[in-house]
Amino acid sequence: MKLDRRQLLALTGLGAASGLLAACGDAKTSSGPGTTTQDQLAKLLPAYTPNELVKADIPSVQGANGFFSNPAFLKYPANPVTSSTGVPGKGGSYTTMTPLWGAIPSASGNAYYAAVNKAIGATLKLQPADGNNYDKVLPTLFAGDKLPDWVQIPGWNMGNLGFADAVNKFADLGPYLSGDAIKAYPNLAAIPTSAWQCCIWNGKLFGLPVYYSGATIAGTLFHRKDILAKEGINPDDIKTPDDLAALGQQLTSAAAGRWAFDDVFDTLGQIYKFPVDPNRWVIDESGKILHRYETPGILEALNWYQTQAKAGHVHPDALADKTQEAKQRFWSGKVAITGDGPGAWKGDDAKSGKAANPSYERQAFKLLSTDGKPQIWMNPSAGMYSFLNAKLSADEIKECLSIANYLAAPYGSKEYLTVNFGVEGIDYTMVDGNPVLTERGSKEVATTYQFLITPISPTTVIAGQTQVVKDYAAWEADMVKYAVKPAFYGMNVTEPAQYASINQPMVDLVKDIRFGRKPISAYQEGLKTWKAQGGDQLRAFYEDIRSKYGTGQ
Amino acid sequence: MTALHEAPPAQQKPDEAAPVRKNRFRRDRSLLLMVIPALVLLIVFNYVPMFGTATAFQRYSIYAGFWHSPWVGLETFRQLFSDSLFWSALGNTLLLSLVQLVFYFPIPIALALLLHSIMSSKVRTIVQSVVYLPHFFSWVLAVTIFQQMLGGAGALNQFLREHDLGTFDVMTNPDTFALLVTSQVIWKEAGWGIIVFLAALAAIDTQLYEAAAADGAGRWRRLWHITLPGIRGVIVLMLVLRLGNVLTVGFEQMLIQRGAVGRDAAEVLDTYAYFYGVVNANFSLGAAASLFKGVLSLLFLLAANKIAHLLGEDGLYRR
Numbered sequence: 001m002k003l004d005r006r007q008l009l010a011l012t013g014l015g016a017a018s019g020l021l022a023a024c025g026d027a028k029t030s031s032g033p034g035t036t037t038q039d040q041l042a043k044l045l046p047a048y049t050p051n052e053l054v055k056a057d058i059p060s061v062q063g064a065n066g067f068f069s070n071p072a073f074l075k076y077p078a079n080p081v082t083s084s085t086g087v088p089g090k091g092g093s094y095t096t097m098t099p100l101w102g103a104i105p106s107a108s109g110n111a112y113y114a115a116v117n118k119a120i121g122a123t124l125k126l127q128p129a130d131g132n133n134y135d136k137v138l139p140t141l142f143a144g145d146k147l148p149d150w151v152q153i154p155g156w157n158m159g160n161l162g163f164a165d166a167v168n169k170f171a172d173l174g175p176y177l178s179g180d181a182i183k184a185y186p187n188l189a190a191i192p193t194s195a196w197q198c199c200i201w202n203g204k205l206f207g208l209p210v211y212y213s214g215a216t217i218a219g220t221l222f223h224r225k226d227i228l229a230k231e232g233i234n235p236d237d238i239k240t241p242d243d244l245a246a247l248g249q250q251l252t253s254a255a256a257g258r259w260a261f262d263d264v265f266d267t268l269g270q271i272y273k274f275p276v277d278p279n280r281w282v283i284d285e286s287g288k289i290l291h292r293y294e295t296p297g298i299l300e301a302l303n304w305y306q307t308q309a310k311a312g313h314v315h316p317d318a319l320a321d322k323t324q325e326a327k328q329r330f331w332s333g334k335v336a337i338t339g340d341g342p343g344a345w346k347g348d349d350a351k352s353g354k355a356a357n358p359s360y361e362r363q364a365f366k367l368l369s370t371d372g373k374p375q376i377w378m379n380p381s382a383g384m385y386s387f388l389n390a391k392l393s394a395d396e397i398k399e400c401l402s403i404a405n406y407l408a409a410p411y412g413s414k415e416y417l418t419v420n421f422g423v424e425g426i427d428y429t430m431v432d433g434n435p436v437l438t439e440r441g442s443k444e445v446a447t448t449y450q451f452l453i454t455p456i457s458p459t460t461v462i463a464g465q466t467q468v469v470k471d472y473a474a475w476e477a478d479m480v481k482y483a484v485k486p487a488f489y490g491m492n493v494t495e496p497a498q499y500a501s502i503n504q505p506m507v508d509l510v511k512d513i514r515f516g517r518k519p520i521s522a523y524q525e526g527l528k529t530w531k532a533q534g535g536d537q538l539r540a541f542y543e544d545i546r547s548k549y550g551t552g553q
Numbered sequence: 554m555t556a557l558h559e560a561p562p563a564q565q566k567p568d569e570a571a572p573v574r575k576n577r578f579r580r581d582r583s584l585l586l587m588v589i590p591a592l593v594l595l596i597v598f599n600y601v602p603m604f605g606t607a608t609a610f611q612r613y614s615i616y617a618g619f620w621h622s623p624w625v626g627l628e629t630f631r632q633l634f635s636d637s638l639f640w641s642a643l644g645n646t647l648l649l650s651l652v653q654l655v656f657y658f659p660i661p662i663a664l665a666l667l668l669h670s671i672m673s674s675k676v677r678t679i680v681q682s683v684v685y686l687p688h689f690f691s692w693v694l695a696v697t698i699f700q701q702m703l704g705g706a707g708a709l710n711q712f713l714r715e716h717d718l719g720t721f722d723v724m725t726n727p728d729t730f731a732l733l734v735t736s737q738v739i740w741k742e743a744g745w746g747i748i749v750f751l752a753a754l755a756a757i758d759t760q761l762y763e764a765a766a767a768d769g770a771g772r773w774r775r776l777w778h779i780t781l782p783g784i785r786g787v788i789v790l791m792l793v794l795r796l797g798n799v800l801t802v803g804f805e806q807m808l809i810q811r812g813a814v815g816r817d818a819a820e821v822l823d824t825y826a827y828f829y830g831v832v833n834a835n836f837s838l839g840a841a842a843s844l845f846k847g848v849l850s851l852l853f854l855l856a857a858n859k860i861a862h863l864l865g866e867d868g869l870y871r872r
């Protein structure tokens with residue numbers, strides 16, 4: 001199997017041996033393009049054995065192209081069951097590192113950490129690190145050979161690591177998990193195949209999937225339903241970008257401190273059909289591979305946005321690129337329409353918004369389109385992955401996988417409560433049938449263990465906001481009908497490093513144009529430079545990938 | 554021992570220098586001991602990392618490390634110098650530095666003179682504390698305050714809107730960006746910058762003022778003939794140091810506002826090294842840009858020092 005691939009790569013010149021690095025003009029992708037053929041995938045992927053413990057209050061809805069909406073629960077099951085047998089650990093001690101967006105909890109006297117470590121029968125020394133600077137920390141860990149035993153790496157941080165090479169530092173989990181081997185870890189076997197597919201590089205299974213969803217999207221357009229209602233606008237009437245543009249005038253009242261839009265540019269990708277991160281490529285009807293910057297859609301979107309910006313319908317702070325405060329602007333009603341990830345639509349958001357304004361109501365628009373035929377490109381079903389250090393012994397790897405099996409216990413189990421909420425009475429209490437963190441719990445319980453591996457995470461009630469769950473489930477059930485796979489979906493392609501530098505000038509140019517600092521006409525000049533400096537070569541690289549590995553669609 | 558100590562240096566013979574040095578060492582040893590921690594810090598954090606400069610001559614890979622990354626000579630510099638974005642970053646850096654030199658540099662001096670002339674020590678302490686304060690704010694906070702006050706939806710513009718007056722957004726205007734960042738630097742750092750000048754002012758003999766006043770010299774005469782000559786050495790020293798830092802115009806300040814005014818106005822050498830070196834993990838290019846900056850800064854520093862010496866001042870060290 002290995003020999004086949006090596007021969008194949010040798011023929012294409014993609015996977016040169018490390019001695020030929022200089023000849024490639026690139027020292028980082030000595031391990032080839034990272035991706036894997038369909039045949040190999042079939043041999044590597046773990047067998048899928050669902051273990052649905054409890055029936056969801058709002059069941060999952062099957063959408064297009066194999067995507068499906070999240071099941072939703074309005075109450076935690078009354079009698080949680082135990083999903084794994086016994087204590088998984090054997091008393092080992094492992095260092096872990098996970099990104100964290102939020103305050104890093106203190107490790108000393110942390111009842112939550114103590115409870116989970118006791119339950120897993122091993123000591124995980126958690127070292128959460130600031131998620132916003134995670135991509136700056138990782139290269140130094142690799143360079144200094146100081147990787148922890150168990151490390152999580154988000155997909156969007158892999159670009160500057162030359163990930164096809166980085167995985168050589170991690171343990172090959174194939175022998176433990178491929179095919180039926182995974183049945184030793186039933187909770188891991190219950191993670192759907194599409195998530196495992198994202199964990200494969202260079203023809204080997206390296207990762208454990210985190211943050212799984214049946215239809216993961218980058219983001220969508222949200223509106224303040226209460227503000228729209230006051231202006232007599234029915235959100236279901238908004239179907240095209242022209243409809244949306246008309247709201248610009250109607251909802252903006254600068255003297256009163258309210259603007260129609262925040263920085264919604266990325267959500268225009270779904271409407272005008274240009275892919276946004278982490279997706280970058282599309283294949284047009286004639287079969288041509290196009291980069292995001294080459295699509296006609298991005299020009300239309302730039303035009304739309306610049307028109308709104310110049311007309312004064314976009315909040316001035318958004319035009320000053322102050323993205324961090326976007327949520328506050330939305331909560332306080334300074335903007336009526338914003339773009340955000342689907343994770344923004346949760347109970348805690350409703351709680352924060354209602355604190356600013358009791359009538360606060362976040363809703364998402366149904367998918368817009370220019371032609372009445374909406375579609376939405378899906379993200380890889382797992383966006384983050386954890387890895388075990390290659391220095392661990394086979395026994396240690398097995399212990400870690402057993403721990404992972406515990407951490408991946410499904411919703412409705414006793415273990416799920418321990419992993420996500422800690423100790424009842426100390427870190428959480430049950431309120432109206434749902435676990436709610438206590439004041440101590442909200443300081444101690446951070447997303448740490450869950451970022452090592454995550455099972456299917458249903459939509460659940462947070463902060464007592466039941467209606468939010470119902471609304472989100474209904475919207476998602478509608479959204480998955482339009483789900484499509486983008487080009488090179490879930491293929492883990494590692495681009496040669498020399499093309500990294502051509503992206504930044506385009507990122508800057510797009511910002512210049514949409515904020516109205518440069519005319520639309522400046523775009524073509526920038527695109528020409530992009531193509532000349534490596535964009536055309538990068539496309540050729542992907543044409544090669546297509547001919548050898550397929551498009552993942 | 555005492556005899557050796559008291560011997561004037563001019564009369565030393567070469568063979569006597571060693572005992573003199575030994576003696577001086579014994580005399581100053583507690584001072585030297587106190588210097589050691591600072592010296593260690595300097596070596597560990599300033600000199601040891603200089604070996605990293607080697608990556609500018611390599612095609613550095615985090616997997617191969619310093620020892621195994623291939624050497625490429627000056628290729629990275631060729632790549633750097635052929636990048637128009639690099640030259641535009643250098644141009645911006647020099648422009649911003651020049652504007653700051655002209656508009657920022659005199660402010661702390663003027664402020665120090667003003668404060669020095671205040672007689673009431675209570676008023677002086679209050680003013681001093683108020684103007685020091687912004688120095689301790691982070692740039693994120695400083696820029697946020699500017700945005701809240703002067704931004705398109707800030708206090709000033711909302712006031713203008715409410716009264717049907719025209720609005721202006723200086724926070725997103727690339728054309729006036731140099732003035733914006735300079736006024737931010739003045740607001741944040743001018744108060745802190747007065748300390749060294751106040752110290753110099755305090756060192757001027759008050760008898761000079763009394764004598765001049767007795768001779769009938771007015772306020773401006775005293776300023777011109779006593780105060781300014783008294784702090785001239787410090788002013789020149791600060792100017793020399795500033796010129797040595799001419800290529801450093803505030804990484805954080807630029808990074809935070811780069812999105813608001815765009816690359817063309819806000820890309821400086823440090824942000825260039827960040828985006829094209831660190832963010833893209835092209836560490837060799839980042840190292841090359843930084844080395845270029847370091848060498849150029851040293852040249853600026855030496856040139857400024859030379860000019861100071863020609864003007865008869867001490868500059869960084871006495872000749």
